[in-house]
Amino acid sequence: xxxxxxxxxxxxxxxxxxxxxxxxxxxxxxxxxxxxxxxxxxxxxxxxxxxxxxxxxxxxxxxxxxxxxxxxxxxxxxxxxxxxxxxxxxxxxxxxxxxxxxxxxxxxxxxxxxxxxxxxxxxxxxxxxxxxxxxxxxxxxxxxxxxxxxxxxxxxxxxxxxxxxxxxxxxxxxxxxxxxxxxxxxxxxxxxxxxxxxxxxxxxxxxxxxxxxxxxxxxxxxxxxxxxxxxxxxxxxxxxxxxxxxxxxxxxxxxxxxxxxxxxxxxxxxxxxxxxxxxxxxxxxxxxxxxxxxxxxxxxxxxxxxxxxxxxxxxxxxxxxxxxxxxxxxxxxxxxxxxxxxxxxxxxxxxxxxxxxxxxxxxxxxxxxxxxxxxxxxxxxxxxxxxxxxxxxxxxxxxxxxxxxxxxxxxxx
Amino acid sequence: xxxxxxxxxxxxxxxxxxxxxxxxxxxxxxxxxxxxxxxxxxxxxxxxxxxxxxxxxxxxxxxxxxxxxxxxxxxxxxxxxxxxxxxxxxxxxxxxxxxxxxxxxxxxxxxxxxxxxxxxxxxxxxxxxxxxxxxxxxxxxxxxxxxxxxxxxxxxxxxxxxxxxxxxxxxxxxxxxxxxxxxxxxxxxxxxxxxxxxxxxxxxxxxxxxxxxxxxxxxxxxxxxxxxxxxxxxxxxxxxxxxxxxxxxxxxxxxxxxxxxxxxxxxxxxxxxxxxxxxxxxxxxxxxxxxxxxxxxxxxxxxxxxxxxxxxxxxxxxxxxxxxxxxxxxxxxxxxxxxxxxxxxxxxxxxxxxxxxxxxxxxxxxxxxxxxxxxxxxxxxxxxxxxxxxxxxxxxxxxxxxxxxxxxxxxxx
Numbered sequence: 001x002x003x004x005x006x007x008x009x010x011x012x013x014x015x016x017x018x019x020x021x022x023x024x025x026x027x028x029x030x031x032x033x034x035x036x037x038x039x040x041x042x043x044x045x046x047x048x049x050x051x052x053x054x055x056x057x058x059x060x061x062x063x064x065x066x067x068x069x070x071x072x073x074x075x076x077x078x079x080x081x082x083x084x085x086x087x088x089x090x091x092x093x094x095x096x097x098x099x100x101x102x103x104x105x106x107x108x109x110x111x112x113x114x115x116x117x118x119x120x121x122x123x124x125x126x127x128x129x130x131x132x133x134x135x136x137x138x139x140x141x142x143x144x145x146x147x148x149x150x151x152x153x154x155x156x157x158x159x160x161x162x163x164x165x166x167x168x169x170x171x172x173x174x175x176x177x178x179x180x181x182x183x184x185x186x187x188x189x190x191x192x193x194x195x196x197x198x199x200x201x202x203x204x205x206x207x208x209x210x211x212x213x214x215x216x217x218x219x220x221x222x223x224x225x226x227x228x229x230x231x232x233x234x235x236x237x238x239x240x241x242x243x244x245x246x247x248x249x250x251x252x253x254x255x256x257x258x259x260x261x262x263x264x265x266x267x268x269x270x271x272x273x274x275x276x277x278x279x280x281x282x283x284x285x286x287x288x289x290x291x292x293x294x295x296x297x298x299x300x301x302x303x304x305x306x307x308x309x310x311x312x313x314x315x316x317x318x319x320x321x322x323x324x325x326x327x328x329x330x331x332x333x334x335x336x337x338x339x340x341x342x343x344x345x346x347x348x349x350x351x352x353x354x355x356x357x358x359x360x361x362x363x364x365x366x367x368x369x370x371x372x373x374x375x376x377x378x379x380x381x382x383x384x385x386x387x388x389x390x391x392x393x394x395x396x397x398x399x400x401x402x403x404x405x406x407x408x409x410x411x412x413x
Numbered sequence: 414x415x416x417x418x419x420x421x422x423x424x425x426x427x428x429x430x431x432x433x434x435x436x437x438x439x440x441x442x443x444x445x446x447x448x449x450x451x452x453x454x455x456x457x458x459x460x461x462x463x464x465x466x467x468x469x470x471x472x473x474x475x476x477x478x479x480x481x482x483x484x485x486x487x488x489x490x491x492x493x494x495x496x497x498x499x500x501x502x503x504x505x506x507x508x509x510x511x512x513x514x515x516x517x518x519x520x521x522x523x524x525x526x527x528x529x530x531x532x533x534x535x536x537x538x539x540x541x542x543x544x545x546x547x548x549x550x551x552x553x554x555x556x557x558x559x560x561x562x563x564x565x566x567x568x569x570x571x572x573x574x575x576x577x578x579x580x581x582x583x584x585x586x587x588x589x590x591x592x593x594x595x596x597x598x599x600x601x602x603x604x605x606x607x608x609x610x611x612x613x614x615x616x617x618x619x620x621x622x623x624x625x626x627x628x629x630x631x632x633x634x635x636x637x638x639x640x641x642x643x644x645x646x647x648x649x650x651x652x653x654x655x656x657x658x659x660x661x662x663x664x665x666x667x668x669x670x671x672x673x674x675x676x677x678x679x680x681x682x683x684x685x686x687x688x689x690x691x692x693x694x695x696x697x698x699x700x701x702x703x704x705x706x707x708x709x710x711x712x713x714x715x716x717x718x719x720x721x722x723x724x725x726x727x728x729x730x731x732x733x734x735x736x737x738x739x740x741x742x743x744x745x746x747x748x749x750x751x752x753x754x755x756x757x758x759x760x761x762x763x764x765x766x767x768x769x770x771x772x773x774x775x776x777x778x779x780x781x782x783x784x785x786x787x788x789x790x791x792x793x794x795x796x797x798x799x800x801x802x803x804x805x806x807x808x809x810x811x812x813x814x815x816x817x818x819x820x821x822x823x824x825x826x
Binding site for chain 2: 023025031033036037039040044045048049051052053055056057059060061062063066092093094095096099119122123124126127128130131135223225231232233234235236251252253254255256257258261262263264265266267268279280281282283284285286287289359365367369370
């Protein structure tokens, strides 16, 4: 790989023009963390400003429109993940949504006493399932497979899910390795054994093809601050398949989930449709930011985003092998591009000090992932091929220049 | 009451200057709904703009600071409600916080099978308790007393709470009538019978004196979009008394509530202190807006806010009796000022059409509350005595001018 090739890929990139929608100050540091906290587009910043002005101008009257934002923005998000209208809400946090849907699923499978997750899955996913297992007297089985071997995880799953399994919850794209599961076949397997399937799409939505309706998926959650560029702590989202509406009861009975909410009547009666999965008052400014982020992704189109993501990660993978492996690093993601999402991870015993040197030197902003990984998330909306090229070259220079001793934990998300 | 008196009250108002911190376009309509959705100060709008710029500029590195916002802003909010540091978090929605704390309280009182609430309490409070009663096999007792008679409610409570009561959850200031319970004596009563007391302070924080530590309160929740001026759907908050830290386990086990979060380790271990009541990623832009709102309330001081609130509601109550009662309306709030919060409610069979005429005529923006009430919430930071005077005069003119037939429900919050 040489820089000319990367430059040529930028010239041929049909999405190259979208970088101008973002206010990016200079070429350094190279931001390789769009899958942890995406950048705001100019339109998103304007949407936040407009939302504040809207609040000031319309005051309480604004609720006539705002009240529908969780489902209006949800439907828009749904189009990015293959969900027809009326099945997605933008609300609460990913963690709270995961809790609500997992609890609802367990409630719908009363005779089954096993919950299945993955031992290497994102912490909140494991912890929420652990809490629900403790609360409902169920057993949590965490599938044990290397995080960069999705086929091994699928094999474990097939050997584990049985007629006592109530719920399986897995990340479609692994937060650390980027390993990608087969959404359709996993869904079929789990449903074939009578369990409900809950997908965490935090690292999928906005970068990787997802076809929830096509997969026949039951439930899904995700965040909006990564590839969706909704901002730090932007609201999460959830999907409940239409066929399950009215058949699942989530545990947090709030006024926004009640039928005929403003009658403020006696007793909780769940709203029809997806609405019963709302809880409290939705965050209007956050929803406006998410909406603006979605608009830009819609303009790009998932197919084009995915095509570019594959080329970006292919370039990164090639350079990791060429430039970093000889220096003692390793590709800690699947080598098969068909089993990867839109980010890559590099392993090295000195990952923490290496990462600090890259950040402190204003060279590259990647993401450290405990205990020994550097994660590279080249968001396809605004990352150039030359950015990826330069990032790996600087990573190699830093690694070659000095020792990278093993080090302590970080406070990056 | 005459307008000159109201003008004199404005001249003597030590908080009058704070109105200039808000961008208020003209004198009409009079905004009497600050207890439903508070106005943004200029500083709050600027804080929202700065938060967006901060995201764009610092990207993922911003988390080094943002991660502490729930507790930093929580401590600041705590000073408004008599809570020492380390006991308040700004996070999730009021509904989700109510769920978390109520569930934690029930978990801590396993042998007791009764939950006590109030039949006229805000819907989300009743529904959340109902859901938890159903989930844990407990009985929910909703105290039945007129919403404008707090002494009657307290009597019912004393007659009801017993050694089978696990949890009592009540609003300190009633959302509709403005009736105010005695925080200290209710807390003592409930604790004296071995139950835990959970306060909903949505209509108290930022207007009415609250002394959580002084009351010896166990648990409290509130929102930040009313008197705290945090914006539509701004994050909620929660309080857990220090003596209960480490002894209550909330049900949503997310990564933000785990000890040593970024080690992303195996198994859920609750964080020490108040931190275990966090769940998912906190909403940074929303937290910045709340923080700016709190700064202005701090400048005013709770004592001054409360003193002005009492004078504003006294003026309103006097004018309701003089101008509206002769037209068939009634004061639907306690007549004793010592049993009221910072808002008042007027009852009339034609409240809905009356309210629409006031709003549609750009005269007054009050709040309709089903089935037959108009609620007036004169936020003390930016509401003038002449605003209150003019509002009631216009209400009287509209009511006198034409019939106000009974009508259907609204979609206002």
